[in-house]
Amino acid sequence: MAITELLSSVLATGVLGLPMGLAQANLPGTEIAVDSPARKGWVLYTVQPGDTLSQIARRYRVDARAIMYSSGLEGVALRPGQVLRIPLVEEANDESRLPPGVRTYIVRRGDTVQSVANRFDLTVLGLVSANPGLPSLDRLEVGSTLYIPTGETGLLVRLKPGETIQDLASRFGLSVTDVAKANALNSPTDVQAGDLVLLPGIQAKTTYDRLLQIREAERKAREEEERRLAEERRQREEARRKQQEEQRRLEQQARTRQQQVQSQPRLRRANAVVAAAGYRWPMTNFTITTYYGRRGVFQRFHTGIDLAAPTGTPIYAARAGQVDTAGWSRFGYGLHVILDHGGAQETLYGHMSRIAVRPGQWVARGDLIGYVGSTGWSTGPHLHFEVRVGGAARNPLAYLP
DSSP: OOHHHHHHTOOOOOOOOOSSOOEETTSTTOOOOOOOOOOEEEEEEEOOTTOOHHHHHHHHTSOHHHHHHHHTOSSSOOOTTOEEEEEEEOOOOTTOOOOTTEEEEEOOTTOOHHHHHHHTTOOHHHHHHHOTTOSOSSOOOTTOEEEEESSSOEEEEEOOTTOOHHHHHHHTTOOHHHHHHHTTOSSGGGOOTTOEEEEETEEOHHHHHHHHHHHHHHHHHHHHHHHHHHHHHHHHHHHHHHHHHHHHHHHHHHHHHHHHHHHSOSOOOOOHHHHHTTOOOSOSSOEEEEOSBOOOTTSOOBOSEEEEOOTTOEEEOSSOEEEEEEEEOTTSOOEEEEEEEETTEEEEEEEEEEEOOOTTOEEOTTOEEEEEBOOSSOSSSEEEEEEEETTEEEOGGGTOO
16 A cells, blocks of 8 residues: 555544653644653573683674673672573564664663763753653663654654554654554554554653652752761761870870889988988888978968879878877868878878778777778878978978978
């Protein structure tokens, strides 16, 4: 049948508004239903001894590069037991008819919808209209097939069983003449179920807008993931910085303590005169942290010496005598003991954690009278030791051996 006879036998009808799809260029807002995209999937294949990548690709009729891309391979070398991810696409029969102005293109590594459109002087919308089953504007499956209109652009659809050119023309609001010309048809029998038919002037605008929304959602998801990773890196860096600062602080404290120990003598050389008076050091292990005398312009006069030692270190009577005071001080000494040695001489022991004597008790030189603490006006565990003569504080180092 000649094309004129075919065209004269069909009366074109109006455009049908359907739930999803595509708008004709000259009928803005019209929505047309299209076929669902081709189904895709993967086969997991375990490499056997003697297998090669090219053999496996031929066996599954896919591009070897597609297997490499899907499986994350950097080379063609395989090892037994390795699991490959082989992409499979439900594609058209190789014998399906294509419109004369449409060619096929096999996707390569690095291709995007935009780069392929640019390569063939198409708009992205034009390429999407020829491939309405595209899942993304940014991701293309290596080895998959794209249809490229080289002449007139439009929507490319696959003819369903029992469907005719007249049905397509009516559904999309086109004249049979235009559809027949775009597909070089002389007879309805020139096409059959499974063949691709170009519908000139129809654009997949709704599909394109949906892909743009998917792209925007993916972009926001990537940005959110980047922000999350950046925050995790910031928190790790902050924790590392604080750890380093704490380590430096501890090292500085250790150096300071070492310098104090090295700069302050622990014991003085015995003085035969004062030793004869019966005095001894009130502790056996300690560090002198503060000496008798003025400490600074704005600090009060220090009336004794401070002997630093751990809390609970035993304190002994520096000289035999009677316990005059054993209790809490109103003057900042905390728990303290005062011993009366006779001859208007006294010794005071301040900032104790616990007292081991009671008022009126007689103690010999070296008897236990209490334990080191940090009670009263104190910044750390130590013994404040004073020697008093006639009620006035004297330098204890003058009385100790």
